[in-house]
Each structure stands twice: as structure tokens, then as C-alpha cells.
Amino acid sequence: GQQVMQIPQYQHVQEGEDFTTYCNSSTTLSNIQWYKQRPGGHPVFLIQLVKSGEVKKQKRLTFQFGEAKKNSSLHITATQTTDVGTYFCAGTLEYGNKLVFGAGTILRVKS
């Protein structure tokens, strides 16, 4: 079964509202990656987090890696219509050798 769980599955926000998607693993992750897939497109890498408690920012996007390295979040401040798409987290299980993707969160932004 899926070892990396992602919630919510779907979120529809008003432009300007904030958005957060969460990623959880039952086992420790050696790293977590985030990808964005625009409608009709392919997944594109956003960022990788490696350290416990790490926080990284990219303009309006804030990424966090939990202290136990079992969870992560992506927060978008003041969403814009260009943010629409599916956001995936993907983790490498500790002692593993491949990425495991979450099911993704579909974001729709109403202007």
C-alpha cells in the first residue's frame, strides 16, 4: 500500500487565500521532495528537504520537514491563479533506494 499519505486530496480556494498540503509517512524518511504538475503537464521538481525541522521558502511557498522526518508540508501564501495544479510530495524511505510519491493534492483557485 501507499507508504506516503498526502492530504487533502482536493482543495478549491478563492484567489488570495492561503493553501496548505500535508504529507505523512509511517516510517522515517531520509529526504522529502515536492513536485508541481500543471493541468495537462508533467511533474516538475520544486524543492528537496533533508534535515530534521528544515524550513525552506520560495517566494510565496514555504516547505517544512518535520522534526521526526515523518511529515512535511507545503504552504502557499495568497494563492494566485498560476498556482493551480497538483502538488506531490515524494519521500525516500530510510534505507530505501527509490522515491515514493504521495497521491497528490489538486489545487483549484477561483478568481
Place this chain on the structure above:
Amino acid sequence: DADVTQTPRNRITKTGKRIMLECSQTKGHDRMYWYRQDPGLGLRLIYYSFDVKDINKGEISDGYSVSRQAQAKFSLSLESAIPNQTALYFCATSLYFDNEQFFGPGTRLTVL
């Protein structure tokens, strides 16, 4: 030019037919992957290869086979296609297994 290309981009076929999806990359990466995307299920790994001589099954390899013809080429075959293999298929590459992955544009496969 795209670093990771996939052919065909769209394919409609019938149950029982043999289908091959091809992936080529110019990134010089050893590691290549085939994923399947279904609504609500995200990206599921079918097969992966860490070099030309190393092929590994992913979580949903049944009904699929692969061939790594060269560092730059990784093909996915459906020996006898069935309707529940209708999906969007992505090829990806990476430098190391825990580095960012670069995805191709995808192949939309419909099995009737």
C-alpha cells in the same frame, strides 16, 4: 530541446495488443523510471533502472516489462494490453536515486 522525451504521446489500442512506450533522455543520467498516473492514486512506480544492467520491479510491475537498450533509452512494454492499463504514463530520470527527478511529457494510453 526537451531533455526527456516520450513516444508516442497518445495511443489508443485494443485489448490483447502488444504496446511499447519509449523514453529517451539527453541528461546523461544512469537512473531511469517508469510511472503510471491514475486520478486519486498519484504516481506509482512500475519499473526502475539504475544502469543498463540493473532493472528492478516497482510496486505495480505485473502486466508490464521493460528494456534498457542504452543509458539514454528505457522502454516499457505491455505484452497484452487490458482496459485497466488505461492511464497516463511518465518516464523520469535522475542522477542519483534520491536526487530530483526529471519527467518526460507523458504518454496517454487508452485500451479499449
